[in-house]
């Protein structure tokens with residue numbers, strides 16, 4: 321039996337659509353696997369009632385297939401589904417690390433990234449790896465068709481999750497198909513600024529680079545109260561605010577001393593829009609960790 325804690329993640333970070341990701345120190349899924357002749361999946365925890373246990377429909381089913389590793393699998397969800405916090409990816413990442421160990425497949429963490437990404441194709445139609453990469457490797461990650469680069473970064477974050485669901489599949493439909501050269505230049509500049517900020521663990525640069533003129537404005541329309549939440553977070557000291565993944569979670573970078581106030585203001589702003597929300601005071605954290613073997 322192998323048990324793995326797989327962290328929530330925030331993809332895109334504004335300027336890095338389908339490329340940037342960050343592992344969050346909390347929340348996390350816990351995935352336990354045991355060898356079995358046939359694969360079975362049991363799901364408990366947050367939002368378990370919305371998650372299929374059929375291996376054809378659960379993200380971990382695709383990982384089992386790819387690793388040819390049938391197992392009895394238990395997923396204890398700490399990351400709510402349809403959150404923008406890489407819920408579907410956390411389970412897939414945890415299963416990839418756990419099954420690789422259980423069956424002694426000998427794959428590196430980097431090699432497990434595209435395998436776990438197969439799970440994302442099951443739910444969103446695209447095997448985007450920007451959530452599974454940080455959930456497996458930890459830190460801040462840059463994922464392209466060539467592979468993933470990761471760096472550790474110490475940046476305090478708040479993710480505020482409203483009590484509404486946005487599916488990644490739906491939120492991908494509003495992504496513009498083209499962008500102007502001006503928007504491209506702005507996006508590249510912001511993305512580069514953010515990457516430098518991560519390498520320096522500098523919340524000011526990270527926050528500055530979180531702005532994106534192309535994808536985020538369209539996604540933000542799907543989140544009731546977004547503009548107010550963003551403004552109130554900045555007023556409380558956030559250095560940057562954007563949609564987390566495909567939403568509805570909203571992520572803010574800040575200094576440690578401002579984190580509590582930023583979280584409170586974001587929750588209050590959602591409440592003003594008639595929506596209950598919870599905030600995780602978190603930071604960039606480690607990747608999937610074997611906690612029982």
Ligand SMILES: Nc1ncnc2c1ncn2[C@@H]1O[C@H](COP(=O)(O)OP(=O)(O)O)[C@@H](O)[C@H]1O
Pocket residue numbers: 370371372377378379380395400401402403404405406407408409411412443444486487488489565566
């Ligand atoms: N192991 C899993 N964990 C979470 N969601 C899953 C899992 N397997 C399948 N799903 C489905 O994936 C969808 C949530 O994924 P997605 O829309 O990408 O949201 P998130 O941003 O939270 O990952 C839901 O429809 C859920 O039923």
Ligand SMILES: N[C@@H](CCOP(=O)(O)O)C(=O)O
Pocket residue numbers: 329331332337338339403404405406407408448450451488491492564565566567
């Ligand atoms: N790059 C993807 C990331 C989706 O993240 P999720 O946490 O919402 O699943 C996208 O923006 O569609």
